[in-house]
Structures are given as structure tokens and as C-alpha cells.
Amino acid sequence: MGYAxxxxxLGSGRSSYDLAAEALEQIxxxxxxxxxxxxxxxxxxxxxxxxxxFWAIYLCEHLGLSPAWTQLNGLGGASTVGxxxxxxxxxxxxxxxxxxxxxxxxxxxxxxxEQGGQRFEFQYPVGLNGPVGVFGLLxxxxxxxxxxxxxxxxxxxxxxxxxALLNPNACRKLNKPLTVQxxxxxxxxxxxxxxxxxxxxxxxxxALLVTSTDKARELGLxxxxxxxxxxEVTNFNGAEQLPDITESGFTLAGPRAFARAGLTPxxxxxxxxxxxxxxxxxxxxxHLGFCERGGGSKFILDTDxxxxxxxxxxxxxxxxxxxxxxxxxxxxxxIEAVRQMFGEAGERQVDNPVNALVTGIGMIPYGRNWGxxxxxxxxxx
Amino acid sequence: MSERPPIPRPLPPPDRYTRxxxxxxxxxxxxxxxxxxxxxxxxQWFPRSVSLATGRRNLEWREASGRGRVYSWTVANRAWPGxxxxxxxLVALVELDEGVRMLANLLNTDPGSVRIGMPVKVCWERLxxxxxxxxxxxx
Numbered sequence: 001m002g003y004a005x006x007x008x009x010l011g012s013g014r015s016s017y018d019l020a021a022e023a024l025e026q027i028x029x030x031x032x033x034x035x036x037x038x039x040x041x042x043x044x045x046x047x048x049x050x051x052x053x054f055w056a057i058y059l060c061e062h063l064g065l066s067p068a069w070t071q072l073n074g075l076g077g078a079s080t081v082g083x084x085x086x087x088x089x090x091x092x093x094x095x096x097x098x099x100x101x102x103x104x105x106x107x108x109x110x111x112x113x114e115q116g117g118q119r120f121e122f123q124y125p126v127g128l129n130g131p132v133g134v135f136g137l138l139x140x141x142x143x144x145x146x147x148x149x150x151x152x153x154x155x156x157x158x159x160x161x162x163x164a165l166l167n168p169n170a171c172r173k174l175n176k177p178l179t180v181q182x183x184x185x186x187x188x189x190x191x192x193x194x195x196x197x198x199x200x201x202x203x204x205x206x207a208l209l210v211t212s213t214d215k216a217r218e219l220g221l222x223x224x225x226x227x228x229x230x231x232e233v234t235n236f237n238g239a240e241q242l243p244d245i246t247e248s249g250f251t252l253a254g255p256r257a258f259a260r261a262g263l264t265p266x267x268x269x270x271x272x273x274x275x276x277x278x279x280x281x282x283x284x285x286x287h288l289g290f291c292e293r294g295g296g297s298k299f300i301l302d303t304d305x306x307x308x309x310x311x312x313x314x315x316x317x318x319x320x321x322x323x324x325x326x327x328x329x330x331x332x333x334x335i336e337a338v339r340q341m342f343g344e345a346g347e348r349q350v351d352n353p354v355n356a357l358v359t360g361i362g363m364i365p366y367g368r369n370w371g372x373x374x375x376x377x378x379x380x381x
Numbered sequence: 382m383s384e385r386p387p388i389p390r391p392l393p394p395p396d397r398y399t400r401x402x403x404x405x406x407x408x409x410x411x412x413x414x415x416x417x418x419x420x421x422x423x424x425q426w427f428p429r430s431v432s433l434a435t436g437r438r439n440l441e442w443r444e445a446s447g448r449g450r451v452y453s454w455t456v457a458n459r460a461w462p463g464x465x466x467x468x469x470x471l472v473a474l475v476e477l478d479e480g481v482r483m484l485a486n487l488l489n490t491d492p493g494s495v496r497i498g499m500p501v502k503v504c505w506e507r508l509x510x511x512x513x514x515x516x517x518x519x520x
Binding site: 120124125130132133136137140144187189190191192193242245366 | 391394395398399425427428434452455456461463467472473476480481482484486
């Protein structure tokens with residue numbers, strides 16, 4: 001396995017193709033493999049190029065790849081993690097041997113794609129402000145049902161920002177220290193949701209190389225991690241008309257991943273949860289069983305989540321402090337997990353990185369929790 | 382830099398993704414329709430092409446009471462494009478007595494007065510000659 005990540009930039013003016021090319025070059029340089037060894041590709045849909053229904057094939061054309069297996073994942077921020085699982089399945093089925101799981105997006109430079117559907121009639125005329133509006137509704141409902149301590153969200157913000165300051169790929173605009181008070185003073189964008197609860201959309205690309213253990217050894221790759229557990233659900237509670245919107249698909253995807261891995265939350269060395277909004281991290285911790293339902297604030301306040309801590313969390317700064325490269329954002333925390341497990345995280349290196357849990361979240365539906373939840377557990381060989 | 386002309390508030394295009402014109406026709410008379418599965422009697426919102434309960438297309442429109450409660454709400458401190466002149470405005474998930482949730486604006490109230498569980502009733506905004514759009518106000 002290998003990984004690649006471009007710097008995350010705001011308004012780079014570059015295209016998803018150009019960013020993807022940089023990620024491919026990094027993969028080749030880091031692993032030393034030749035481009036012909038890549039016989040499978042697993043790309044993520046983008047906000048910048050997906051109006052082109054042939055995006056995956058155009059990208060193959062741009063990169064000069066002729067894969068035997070091509071997969072395009074439209075799982076939003078869950079596409080990278082889901083891509084690793086799909087690549088592993090394809091390899092096990094003998095459809096290909098070595099898969100480039102690549103996500104690139106230039107959402108801050110090119111207009112976003114239209115999601116359409118019911119939105120034209122039942123969302124846009126109301127003026128719900130997209131993901132920010134939905135997470136405002138979600139946060140308010142959580143506050144109603146459970147205790148939400150602003151100090152816990154502030155701690156997540158400050159911890160991730162401190163991590164981002166140690167990450168050379170983090171967006172430069174976010175490269176300044178953050179205090180608890182600055183978080184609390186941050187203006188509301190969709191009250192009770194604050195600006196500093198939210199990601200900033202940027203540009204960037206990242207990639208993982210997935211192959212079998214035998215093939216990795218044949219290619220001379222010394223460093224690798226093993227995916228040992230995966231769980232996924234799309235449109236959680238989709239037929240219910242009155243779901244609890246504070247409950248996510250992680251309540252299903254988490255147990256699936258843990259069961260396959262033969263692990264429990266107590267066994268997890270570090271966690272890299274998808275972070276479009278800080279409260280998503282809190283809900284993820286609860287729904288995966290790191291703490292009880294409603295206990296997220298206390299757990300966060302009681303746990304050292306720094307890279308030196310008992311449960312290091314989003315040690316690259318996460319998307320909220322490193323920047324969200326559009327729909328390549330699902331790769332930011334996954335790449336960091338692999339980088340940590342390879343022992344290549346520099347100043348922010350976690351001691352004894354025996355395993356890692358990574359999550360993805362995709363798409364904002366109508367009046368319910370997020371659309372896709374997936375969980376990937378990685379382990380040292 | 383030259384200022385771009387303001388984008389108007391988006392108008393709903395009926396029948397764009399599924400058949401919704403019965404809803405918009407009734408809305409002209411300030412009647413709120415929701416879909417029901419005729420096999421199970423279950424209501425659903427937003428409108429679909431199939432019953433969420435059965436996956437079959439046995440659906441009909443029935444008039445709802447227009448009464449419900451606030452399930453959650455938020456203040457749009459920043460506008461969705463086309464709503465700039467309305468900031469700050471209230472967006473809620475309203476749970477209708479019939480058992481569905483509707484995304485809608487809360488009108489004739491203010492952030493200091495709204496509570497989860499607060500009873501509300503439907504009211505209508507005239508967005509164009511053809512479109513009366515449902516919102517909710519304190520009941």
C-alpha cells in the first residue's frame with residue numbers, strides 16, 4: 001500500500017485533473033512501482049467535474065491509465081473509505097491486482113454540481129442553507145434530547161487546529177492557533193451552528209494504493225497496513241418518516257466493522273473520523289460505542305485526543321482545520337491514518353500506531369441524518 | 382468589482398422530478414396535500430414516485446390538517462442564494478399531526494419565541510402568480 005496527498009489549497013485555480021496527476025506522481029515516487037502495475041482504479045465523484053458522466057474514463061485518459069477494473073464512487077465524503085473496501089473486494093475476486101483509490105476535487109475553484117431532485121421544489125424555495133442549515137437543525141435537536149457542552153466542541157476545534165499547525169499539507173489560510181474563547185466567539189452561520197463548527201471548502205487530491213499482501217511483497221513494498229473491518233450503510237432509516245435525526249448510520253456500520261475486525265472501541269489506538277462539522281465527530285464517537293448516547297461531550301472533555309493522547313483524533317487537523325478538498329475530503333483523514341501507521345507523520349507522530357479507525361460521511365438528505373456512513377479499521381500486518 | 386444583480390428567491394418547478402402538480406394546484410386554494418400509500422395507509426413526505434413502505438406506485442394525495450409541532454429549527458444567519466434579503470430567517474422541520482416532517486420557514490414569530498415542540502399551523506406565502514408556498518406560524 002502507498003499513499004499520496006497534495007497540499008490543500010483555497011481557490012488554487014487548478015483542476016481536478018491536475019490535482020489528480022500530482023497525487024498519482026506521488027504514489028509512483030513513494031512506492032517505486034511503475035504506472036503499468038496499476039490495473040485497477042477507484043475514483044471519487046467530484047463537485048467540480050461530475051457534470052461529466054464520463055469523469056472516471058476522462059481521468060484515466062488524462063493520466064494514461066488502462067485499468068482492467070474501473071469504479072466510480074458517488075458516496076460523497078464516504079467515497080475514499082468505500083473505495084478501499086471496493087478495491088479489496090475486486091482484488092479478492094481476481095478482477096485486478098493493484099488499485100489506485102484516488103480522490104481529487106477543486107470545489108473552491110469550480111462551481112459545484114447541481115444535486116437537483118426534490119430540492120428545486122421543497123428545499124431551495126425555503127432557503128435552507130445547505131449542509132450548514134441541516135447541521136443547525138441537527139445540533140438544535142441534539143441539544144433538546146441530550147446535553148451538548150460548547151466546551152467539548154471547542155476542545156475538538158482547538159485540538160484539531162493544534163494538529164493542523166503540525167501538518168505541512170494543511171490549508172495556509174487556517175494556519176494560525178485557535179483558542180477555546182475564539183471558538184465560542186465564532187459567529188453563528190445557522191444558529192446554533194458556528195462558523196468554526198464547519199469545514200472550509202478547498203481544492204486538493206489524495207490517493208491510496210491497494211493491493212494484496214503477496215503482490216505488495218512482489219512489488220517490493222515494505223510498508224503496508226491491512227484493512228480488517230468495514231461497514232457501510234446508505235440512506236439509514238430511509239423508509240421511516242419520523243426518524244431520530246440525531247441517530248446516524250454509524251449505529252449499523254460501526255458494529256459491522258468491529259465484528260469483522262474482531263475488535264471493540266477499547267482496542268482502537270487512534271481515530272480519524274470524518275469531520276464536516278464538529279458535532280459529527282461527537283455523534284460518531286457515541287454511535288460507534290466509544291461512549292454512551294448523549295455522553296459525547298463528557299467523553300471528549302475527559303479524553304486526551306491529541307497526538308500524544310490516549311485516543312489521538314484527526315492528527316492531521318481533520319478537514320475542519322486542514323481544509324476540505326471538496327469530495328476528496330473523505331481521503332484527508334484516511335491518508336493521515338495510513339501515514340501515521342507508516343510512522344511518517346513527523347512532529348505529530350503517534351506512538352505505537354498499531355491500528356486506526358477511519359470513517360466517511362456522505363451527502364445531506366431531506367430532513368434526516370446524513371446519507372452515507374462508513375467505517376474502516378486498519379491494522380499493522 | 383461590479384455587483385452582480387440579486388438572484389430572485391427560487392420558485393418551485395412542478396413535476397420536475399416526480400408528479401407534484403396536484404400539490405401545487407391544491408396549494409393555490411391553501412390546501413396542504415401529502416402523499417399516502419393506498420396499500421398501507423401510511424403518509425409520506427416529500428413526494429415520491431413510489432410508496433416508501435412497499436416500493437409500489439399505489440399512491441394518492443390527501444389533504445393534511447396543516448397542524449403540527451416544531452421538531453427542530455435553525456436561524457439562517459447566512460442566506461441560501463436567492464434569500465439574501467430575508468436574513469435572518471427561520472427554517473424548521475415541522476412534524477405534522479399526520480406523521481410526516483416538512484422542511485419549512487417559520488413566519489410571524491422570532492428566534493426568541495420558538496421552542497421545540499411548539500404547536501404550529503400552516504400559512505402560505507405567495508411567491509408568484511402560480512405558486513402559493515407553505516410555511517408555518519404559531520398555532
